[in-house]
Amino acid sequence: MFDYLIVGAGFAGxxxxxxxxxxxxxxxxxxDSRNHIAGNAFDFYDDAGILxxxxxxxxFHTNSEKVFQYLSRFTAWRPYEHRVKxxxxxxxxxxxxxxxxxxxxxxxxxxxxEVDAYLTSIAETxxxxxxxxxxxxSRVGRELYEKFFRNYTRKQWGLDPSELDxxxxxxxxxxxxxxxxxxxxxxQAMPLHGYTRMFDRMLAHPKISVMLNTHYKDVKNEVxxxxxxxxxxxxxxFDYCYGKxxxxxxxxxxxxxxxDRYQTAPVVNYPNEHAYTRITEFKDLTGQKHRKTxxxxxxxxxxxxxxxxxxxxxxxxxxQRYKALADTLPHVHFVGRLATYKYYNMDQVVAQALRTFxxxxxxxxxxxxxxxxxxxxxxxxxxxIEAA
Ligand code: FAD
Ligand code: UDP
Numbered sequence: 001m002f003d004y005l006i007v008g009a010g011f012a013g014x015x016x017x018x019x020x021x022x023x024x025x026x027x028x029x030x031x032d033s034r035n036h037i038a039g040n041a042f043d044f045y046d047d048a049g050i051l052x053x054x055x056x057x058x059x060f061h062t063n064s065e066k067v068f069q070y071l072s073r074f075t076a077w078r079p080y081e082h083r084v085k086x087x088x089x090x091x092x093x094x095x096x097x098x099x100x101x102x103x104x105x106x107x108x109x110x111x112x113x114e115v116d117a118y119l120t121s122i123a124e125t126x127x128x129x130x131x132x133x134x135x136x137x138s139r140v141g142r143e144l145y146e147k148f149f150r151n152y153t154r155k156q157w158g159l160d161p162s163e164l165d166x167x168x169x170x171x172x173x174x175x176x177x178x179x180x181x182x183x184x185x186x187x188q189a190m191p192l193h194g195y196t197r198m199f200d201r202m203l204a205h206p207k208i209s210v211m212l213n214t215h216y217k218d219v220k221n222e223v224x225x226x227x228x229x230x231x232x233x234x235x236x237x238f239d240y241c242y243g244k245x246x247x248x249x250x251x252x253x254x255x256x257x258x259x260d261r262y263q264t265a266p267v268v269n270y271p272n273e274h275a276y277t278r279i280t281e282f283k284d285l286t287g288q289k290h291r292k293t294x295x296x297x298x299x300x301x302x303x304x305x306x307x308x309x310x311x312x313x314x315x316x317x318x319x320q321r322y323k324a325l326a327d328t329l330p331h332v333h334f335v336g337r338l339a340t341y342k343y344y345n346m347d348q349v350v351a352q353a354l355r356t357f358x359x360x361x362x363x364x365x366x367x368x369x370x371x372x373x374x375x376x377x378x379x380x381x382x383x384x385i386e387a388a
Pocket of ligand 1: 008009010011012013031032034038040041055056057058059060061147171175214215216217230232233236250279308335336337338344345346347349
């Protein structure tokens with residue numbers, strides 16, 4: 001009998017596995033349908049020996065000291081401040097838009113103060129900021145919106161920015177300073193030995209068993225458990241009873257080139273001229289020295305693994321119907337980007353998992369340490385799994 005069955009070995013599942021095992025002395029089984037832990041943050045050494053992120057660039061940043069301190073138990077860090085360039089009108093310019101972006105694009109030499117005045121003069125007035133188009137045109141006007149945001153967003157989401165919640169493009173600020181960092185969070189760093197190594201250490205607790213290549217449906221009737229923590233898609237859990245929640249997917253084209261550097265920035269965004277949205281060069285993110293370089297192109301698509309919940313009012317309303325069902329199940333906890341249908345960054349998922357643990361503790365107190373209890377191996381027989 002397990003105390004917890006946890007579906008998904010990404011941030012949500014792994015943080016909760018570690019918490020309930022370490023703090024509650026609970027016996028935990030983590031299953032993941034993929035052949036690896038770490039969820040979308042999974043990284044590995046490719047054939048050339050370069051550390052790459054299988055599911056696109058994952059850059060850690062947070063303002064939460066609590067989240068940063070918690071993860072620091074499982075990894076040392078490499079300080080890293082992310083920078084992005086956008087390919088616009090045949091030039092590579094800083095993204096987010098800042099004073100240098102404007103000056104380079106238009107051949108100007110405006111001061112930061114003048115850039116502020118310039119943006120104010122071209123901004124469109126909007127009565128209310130509801131959509132992703134409103135956010136941008138009310139700040140930088142239509143021309144810059146079209147150069148940097150409209151087509152990138154159409155590619156990324158298969159939707160016009162006017163159809164998406166304001167929060168999507170609001171993730172990317174506009175600056176009148178010369179600060180060219182993508183993020184301004186207090187903590188910005190990459191796990192020194194990569195994400196997967198950090199997850200290895202999180203899941204190394206003797207009370208945690210991990211089964212890969214195992215879907216929830218393979219074990220749900222085979223394993224006995226008290227509580228379920230589900231980090232997969234919430235609509236899948238309920239057999240799509242209210243219909244499918246839409247997700248946006250990506251196709252990743254990983255390449256290795258026999259040259260030291262491929263591009264002049266860690267990430268180059270392509271708002272307009274290509275089917276892909278961005279190219280990432282991994283050595284920049286990880287600091288690895290290597291005579292070759294590995295990169296990834298991201299091609300957004302409709303079908304495939306569910307990477308992005310799509311922030312639109314009708315999807316939020318559909319999610320609320322699933323959440324109402326979820327709330328009727330006191331022994332099932334829905335956590336993470338897919339299970340709560342939220343466009344969350346890694347740190348937000350860690351924070352959500354830590355909050356969930358605090359709630360779980362209230363209803364399910366820690367077990368006393370039992371020295372006679374050893375973790376038996378899980379036996380996979382022809383019929384399923386026997387938990388000893
Ligand atoms: P996941 O990482 O998706 O983990 C869920 C796991 O559950 C998966 O491994 C899946 O295989 C498993 N699973 C699902 N259903 C089942 C089932 N029925 N049975 C068994 N297993 C199941 N965040 C940042 O902070 N910075 C970034 O730079 C960043 N870049 C990103 C780039 C891309 C391209 C993407 C897609 C996301 C990015 N993110 C980034 C977001 C980040 O990936 C997520 O916030 C985080 O990984 C979510 O963790 P999670 O545990 O909720 O979900
Ligand atoms: N975006 C854009 N142009 C860019 C970068 C971002 O239009 O050069 C928009 C796009 O809609 C994107 C959103 O802003 O989905 C959020 O960007 P972010 O870089 O945070 O996306 P993520 O890393 O989550 O894919």
